[in-house]
Amino acid sequence: MALIQEISEFLQKGRAKNVKTLVQQALDEGMDPKVILNEGLLDGMMIIGGKFKRNEIFVPEVLVAARALNAGLNILEPKLIEIGNEPIGRAVIGTVKGDLHDIGKNLVAMMLKGAGFEVYDVGVDVTPEAFIEKAEEEGADIICMSALLTTTMVNMEGVVNELKNRNIRDKYIVMVGGAPVNESFAQQIGADYYTPDAATAAEVARVAVEKKTV
Ligand code: B1M
Secondary structure, three states, X not given: OOHHXXXXXXXXXXXXXXXXXXXXXXXXXXXXXXXXXXXXXXXXXXXXXXXXXXXXXXXXHHHHHHHHHHHXXXXXXXXXXXOOOOOOEEEEEEEEOOOOOOHHHHHHHHHHHHOOEEEEEEEEEEOHHHHHHHHHHHOOOEEEEEOOOOOOOOHHHHHHHHHHHOOXXXXXXXXXXXXXXXXXXXXXXXXXXXXXXXXXXXXXXXXXXXXXXX
């Protein structure tokens, strides 16, 4: 079996140690780090995303695959920086003010990473100011907000309003999600996108950033 395919398959099985060893082996054999990233690691993570979306696998399997992805990325990152591999976009993600739920948000962050984004995770209970300051600091393309409580989803609007107050609303794509959130709520608060799950969030973010940069 080709080394690249083995990396993808071990990642899907969540075998972090094997992924780490094989990524190192691929580098030692002189393989292009971008090929290892795109056709090995990210390919495996996209397959996991698809299976999760179709309910063929569940949160624990996604988390172990994500751990394997991170193990591979840790080996690959210095090489990617060396050759100047540009991420497909930069995303700031967090759970909104008053809300401490982070499992879904972490899954979305991992899928974004798996889709080739540079991800800045600002954590939970995040104020509008903190979302925006991080986005400005890192030159983000997209701000991703998660909420799990009906009492906190309203705080998503605070971020959109604060972007408007600062006259920078058009600079950012705003995506919202989480169990109580839906399409009509997203439209009502002036967000650009609502997505129902982590895999869709990564797909939609990729397309939205591509559209933004053309
Ligand atoms: Co909380 N909790 N909780 N809780 N909790 C819920 C959400 C609740 C529905 C349980 C219930 O009553 N049936 C309820 C909310 C009711 C409501 O508002 N309608 C609730 C409550 C009330 C509370 C407390 C207020 C309880 C209390 O203290 N009285 C309290 C609030 C604390 C706070 O946040 N201030 C609280 C606390 C907690 C724990 C700390 C114990 C724990 C959180 C641990 C953690 O996250 N580290 C917890 C948990 C685990 C849950 C449940 C059981 C599971 C949530 C979860 O992780 N789901 C939840 C009940 C339930 O959902 N069945 C519940 C798995 C996760 C993968 O799904 O986050 O929906 P989810 O993410 C999905 C999608 O929504 C989407 O992608 C993910 C999967 O692909 N998605 C996005 C998420 N963010 C996205 C962003 C996007 C796009 C997609 O774009 C940016």
